[in-house]
Amino acid sequence: MKIVAAKWLFDGETVQSDRAVAFDEKIVALGAPEELKAEYPNAKFFELDSRTVLMPGLVNPHVHLEFGANTTHLKFGDFMQWLESVIAHRDELTEACKAGCYKRQIDAMLASGTTTFGAVSSYGKEMRACKAAPQRVVFFNEAIGSQPAAVDALYADFELRLEESRTMASERFIPAVAIHAPYSVHPVLIKKILKNYGDLPLSAHFMESPAEKAWLERGEGPFKPFFENFLKQTAPLCFPEEFLQLLKGKRALLTHAVHADEKQLRMIAEDGHTITHCPRSNRLLGCGRMKLEKVEELQIPWLLGTDGLSSNTSLSLWDEMRAAVMMHCNAELENISLELLKAVTSRAADALDLPVGRLERGRWADLIVAPLPDDPESPGQLPLQLILHTKRVEHLYIQGEKHV
Structure with a gap:
């Protein structure tokens, strides 16, 4: 002792x-x-x-390791420009991020004090590196895909990755589920996943950008030509409120929520969800400032995440806290500083249901x-x-x- x-x-x-x-x-x-x-x-x-x-120890509930090789490949300043650059460089960046790249990111988080992190994984390539990490890892196997004809194939791929992660489960490696976003995952796929794996920790991106808001609420904006050209899709899959309704009865970590309106925030509060705030990613992708004062008024628990190096310059929660202090410039300094420390320790542990x-x-x-x-x-x-x-x-x- x-x-x-x-x-x-x-x-x-x-x-x-x-x-x-x-x-x-x-x-x-x-x-x-x-x-x-x-x-x-x-x-x-x-x-x-x-x-x-x-x-x-610090708890980072939302980090993407798959694009950790990015430095200057991707375009910042506007969400759609960034997304198009991700698509253009996706194969190059994921190929460049081998085991050593994952380990460097994990070691950097360790050096800055992160003892638990939530790894959001689209492909599962970093699974073994996360299993070998000294930290406690909640491994969010992410589902993505909006084509109705591909739902069965998408589900099979998701389930294969999830089951592989479950064979590695331990006190320090916790398999979990992520739904990418309401604009990118077909409701049938969401329902199937939550029916079969709804007891696992759950994460989803929600109302991150102005483009997402315009598309989901009105079927307009820069997402419209994107979906029409790439996926031959002419209308959104569901409204934001319908997406939240799909999650009813679950306790989800909803990442970003920058453009959630009051009705949506009230649904989040009533259903007991948590918001993961990523201020540096929101700034670099031109998404704006999360309405922290409204989130606190509605007593929604909020956490702090770094997102990944595809939309950030480090995975340090100290860097993220410094950015949050500056972004929320109307907040009283001593109060927001204490709340930020809670967000990366006790509140994050509670949201992930971990005894840390x-x-x-x-x-x-x-x-x-x-x-x-x-x-x-x-x-x-x-x-x-x-x-x-x-x-x-x-x-x-x-x-x-x-x-x-």
Whole structure:
């Protein structure tokens, strides 16, 4: 057993001072350092520098690894230009992203403190790299395809990938399901997947771009020639509300929701879904700003994800938090900083139904030690200063085992 004592500790909800955590694979106790030393006299005791923060490992619920070879291949600034560039370079980028590319992304997330991530996979090529990752991985096998004649073939491909991931299942590798988006997955395919695999963790992209909103709500906009030319499809598959109705009774992670209107957000709130916010991806693809104040008013839980390197420049949640602080410029700084730390720890763990994300007895000992340039003078400012200055972590434990 180990005891780590810290002047500053974030437990997943609040900032505390002069506390310690006792743990082996799981957290055994949280308390005053001297009390834990007396209770567990044989434990190895470590006292951290006052310019560090002990906290739960970070949870990134939405990351794509398949296009991790991208640097300057893809066009940013407009969602449709980006999508067309993805289609043009898809084969080149997926071929370039072999096992070493996946490992580099996984290692980069580890170095920045991510101990759990949700890998959204369209092809399954990164499955074995994710299985071998030191982190806890929720592996979202993604379904995509809107052609009615191809539903059976699409389902067979999806099921093959999902069943392969289920043969690898463990406490650290959790098979899951992703529905790509309401504009790109036929409702019959969605119904079939949810009927047979609706008990698994579920993710979907939802109302990401102005183009998606115009197409789904009015059958107009830049998606119209795209679907007519590429797929011979002249109308959207379903309205946004119909898509949400298909998910009723499930607890889904809905990624983006930048262009969800109040009615759709109320449906999300009533049905108990969670929104995964990806501010840097939204900015680079010209999607705009998620209405965070409305999401919070409706008490919808929200998380923070990095998306993938096809629409971002790093998979660091610290980089994502810094961007969110700047994007939501009307939010009170201390409040949004604390909420962002919750979004990447306790709230994300709750949404994925995983016993991590909080420093409390019985949870897996997934812990990180994040450095600060100086001992902060104000506990209220600690979350903000942590977000502004952290790039890498000093120490990282997964199930009590030290990895950094």
